[in-house]
Amino acid sequence: MKLSELAKMHPKKVRELIRKGEVDLPTSGMSEGYLQANLAILPKKYAYDFLLFAQRNPKPCPILEVLDEGSPITKIMADGADIRTDIPRYRIYKDGEYVKEVKDLKDLWRDDFVTFVIGCSFSFEKAMLEADVPVRHIEDEHNVPMYITNIATLPAGIFHGNTVVSMRPIPYKDIVRATTVTARFPATHGAPIHIGDPSIIGIKDIDKPDFGEKSIIKEGEVPVFWACGVTPQAVAMASKPEIMITHAPGHMLILDKKDAYVSVF
Amino acid sequence: MKLSELAKMHPKKVRELIRKGEVDLPTSGMSEGYLQANLAILPKKYAYDFLLFAQRNPKPCPILEVLDEGSPITKIMADGADIRTDIPRYRIYKDGEYVKEVKDLKDLWRDDFVTFVIGCSFSFEKAMLEADVPVRHIEDEHNVPMYITNIATLPAGIFHGNTVVSMRPIPYKDIVRATTVTARFPATHGAPIHIGDPSIIGIKDIDKPDFGEKSIIKEGEVPVFWACGVTPQAVAMASKPEIMITHAPGHMLILDKKDAYVSVF
Numbered sequence: 103m104k105l106s107e108l109a110k111m112h113p114k115k116v117r118e119l120i121r122k123g124e125v126d127l128p129t130s131g132m133s134e135g136y137l138q139a140n141l142a143i144l145p146k147k148y149a150y151d152f153l154l155f156a157q158r159n160p161k162p163c164p165i166l167e168v169l170d171e172g173s174p175i176t177k178i179m180a181d182g183a184d185i186r187t188d189i190p191r192y193r194i195y196k197d198g199e200y201v202k203e204v205k206d207l208k209d210l211w212r213d214d215f216v217t218f219v220i221g222c223s224f225s226f227e228k229a230m231l232e233a234d235v236p237v238r239h240i241e242d243e244h245n246v247p248m249y250i251t252n253i254a255t256l257p258a259g260i261f262h263g264n265t266v267v268s269m270r271p272i273p274y275k276d277i278v279r280a281t282t283v284t285a286r287f288p289a290t291h292g293a294p295i296h297i298g299d300p301s302i303i304g305i306k307d308i309d310k311p312d313f314g315e316k317s318i319i320k321e322g323e324v325p326v327f328w329a330c331g332v333t334p335q336a337v338a339m340a341s342k343p344e345i346m347i348t349h350a351p352g353h354m355l356i357l358d359k360k361d362a363y364v365s366v367f
Numbered sequence: 368m369k370l371s372e373l374a375k376m377h378p379k380k381v382r383e384l385i386r387k388g389e390v391d392l393p394t395s396g397m398s399e400g401y402l403q404a405n406l407a408i409l410p411k412k413y414a415y416d417f418l419l420f421a422q423r424n425p426k427p428c429p430i431l432e433v434l435d436e437g438s439p440i441t442k443i444m445a446d447g448a449d450i451r452t453d454i455p456r457y458r459i460y461k462d463g464e465y466v467k468e469v470k471d472l473k474d475l476w477r478d479d480f481v482t483f484v485i486g487c488s489f490s491f492e493k494a495m496l497e498a499d500v501p502v503r504h505i506e507d508e509h510n511v512p513m514y515i516t517n518i519a520t521l522p523a524g525i526f527h528g529n530t531v532v533s534m535r536p537i538p539y540k541d542i543v544r545a546t547t548v549t550a551r552f553p554a555t556h557g558a559p560i561h562i563g564d565p566s567i568i569g570i571k572d573i574d575k576p577d578f579g580e581k582s583i584i585k586e587g588e589v590p591v592f593w594a595c596g597v598t599p600q601a602v603a604m605a606s607k608p609e610i611m612i613t614h615a616p617g618h619m620l621i622l623d624k625k626d627a628y629v630s631v632f
Contacts, residue, residue: 150415153422154433158443168419178423178521256443259435288631366553367632 108132113180113356117188126190126205128352130224137179137290137361138354139166140220140331141189142338143207143347146171149216151259152338156218158256162265162333164221164289166357166364172213180358185217191350198342203350210347221290222331222354223268225361229283235276238317245351246270247311248330252304253295255337263337266312267295267303267327271319280326289364296327303327373397378445378621382453391455391470393617395489402444402555402626403619404431405485405596406454407603408472408612411436414481416524417603421483423521427530427598429486429554431622431629437478445623450482456615463607468615475612486555487596487619488533490626494548500541503582510616511535512576513595517569518560520602528602531577532560532568532592536584545591554629561592568592 103125108116113133119125129138144152149171156163167178174185186207194201194210204210223246227237239246246268253265272280277297285293300308308325309316313332319325338346349355368390373381378398384390394403409417414436421428432443439450451472459466459475469475488511492502504511511533518530537545542562550558565573573590574581578597584590603611614620 150418153415153418157418157422157430157433165422168422285632367550 105131109134113358116356117180117183120190121184121187123205129190129354129356130352133356135360137166137357137359137364138222138224139179139357140222141185141192141347141349141355142218142220142334143185143215144218144338144343145212145345146214146216148260148338148343151261152218152334155255155258155261155337156334158258159333160288161292161295161329162255162331164291165218166221166289167219169217169219171216174207174211174215174217176219179219180355183355183357185355186211189349189355190353193348193350195339195346195348197344198339207347219355219357220331220334221287221364223291223328224354225290225364226284226287226292226328228361229287230280233279233283235272235280235283238271239315242318244317245314247315247317248313248332249300249305249327250312250336251327255333260341261337263333263340265295266330266332266336268314268330269308269311269317269325269327271317271323272326273323277324277326284328286365286367287361288366291329291331294326295329298324300325370396374399378623381621382445382448385455386449386452388470394455394619394621395617398621400625402431402622402624402629403487403489404444404622405487406450406457406612406614406620407483407485407599408450408480409483409603409608410477410610411479411481413525413603413608416526417483417599420520420523420526420602421599423523424598425553426557426560426594427520427596429556430483431486431554432484434482434484436481439472439476439480439482441484444484445620448620448622450620451476454614454620455618458613458615460604460611460613462609463604472612484620484622485596485599486629488556488593489619490555490629491549491552491557491593493626494552495545498544498548500537500545500548503536504580507582509582510579512580512582513578513597514565514570514592515577515601516592520598525606526602528598528605530560531595531597531601533579533595534573534576534582534590534592536582536588537591538588542589542591549593551630551632552626553631556594556596559591559593563589565590
């Protein structure tokens with residue numbers, strides 16, 4: 103199956119191919135125009151603190167849907183996506199440590215699991231590209247650079263820690279447009295949280311990201327920082343929950359709602 | 368103390384007067400330009416379901432702040448407001464039944480109480496008035512008419528029920544403006560959820576609201592409906608929690624953040 107075919111396919115059909123094991127790739131570019139989402143699965147005993155953390159920190163942790171306890175089936179953002187099988191790859195963490203990557207959760211599913219479907223930056227990057235704002239890590243085909251900042255999240259129960267940001271180098275002439283087009287999508291991290299001097303948010307060396315790969319900042323470009331979906335994962339992991347399951351990086355849940363569905367203006 | 372004096376006073380000062388018992392009035396018009404909020408206090412055992420209900424139904428239930436279990440002190444939307452004393456009047460409900468109105472919660476406070484601070488429509492009504500959109504129940508000095516619709520909320524745990532709406536009659540020429548100015552404030556119910564024919568959302572007689580008082584709809588005006596903060600209260604009450612405490616109608620919590628702070632554009 104070619105990516106060009108998957109790009110034109112409805113999310114329901116792509117999820118079906120993923121479920122059958124016929125598609126096992128990063129999902130970027132599939133079902134063009136549709137939302138993709140991060141996944142965090144936690145036992146119910148952590149769910150209130152995690153939901154409260156998200157309520158208090160909507161920019162790094164924009165919740166699109168929370169599934170009922172024990173249910174692996176989406177109702178709101180996708181019609182009947184099965185969380186156990188409809189994502190190409192998952193990562194299992196135990197007591198805050200990475201254990202392994204798996205292709206489905208059929209044998210791991212528990213009746214006390216609560217699934218959080220969380221907005222991802224793919225949507226606002228497309229909005230940037232459509233507005234002719236360059237996105238360096240897409241141009242250069244590498245993973246977006248991410249940094250742990252000195253910006254504390256608002257803690258909730260057992261969850262606390264600093265905000266993780268993603269960085270995109272933006273030409274001066276495009277900074278305002280990059281801000282306004284991404285502000286339309288609070289459900290996928292929204293407007294930047296910092297523009298310019300990285301040291302102000304505690305980043306010592308812009309060429310040494312904490313996650314992902316460095317982006318080249320050209321003459322006349324300014325680093326612009328957005329709250330990143332790695333924040334809730336990092337924060338949750340730091341509190342060492344007995345088990346936590348996420349999507350594998352880049353292997354997202356593809357939803358039935360289009361990007362425009364969550365645009366606020 | 369005259370309302371005209373309270374109108375110009377900072378929220379911190381007004382809350383202090385309320386705390387001392389020197390102000391015991393509906394808060395409409397006090398601390399002009401600042402947000403006011405609905406209050407819902409529930410024991411922790413109901414808190415996850417209530418927070419999830421709010422996440423799934425943000426239009427009737429826009430959460431501005433959730434206080435930590437047992438804490439009566441706000442941190443985010445107001446600097447140190449004391450939930451036990453800084454609201455003029457409270458209502459106590461037990462097993463879903465109204466019990467009494469009280470002036471403070473000093474003797475009633477419990478270590479397992481979780482306080483939800485919820486956006487209220489005062490903010491968007493001011494935005495309407497500033498945009499020259501008439502607000503009939505303010506003109507005619509009566510309580511806004513509210514109706515139970517046939518629009519089901521998305522249930523969460525023990526909480527389920529239909530959406531309650533408030534209605535404002537709007538002249539044809541102002542309908543679009545009424546929609547766009549209120550859409551700026553999703554944290555205070557946002558854009559309307561229905562415009563026109565009341566029967567479509569299950570309202571049999573527009574002159575017989577389920578709560579509040581009827582508004583006169585003049586020739587050339589259309590009834591416009593917004594999701595109402597009574598929804599979460601009605602839904603919570605229907606599930607008969609052992610105890611639930613709310614503000615008394617019109618007696619709101621005045622916050623330190625201005626309306627513009629929660630505007631999305």
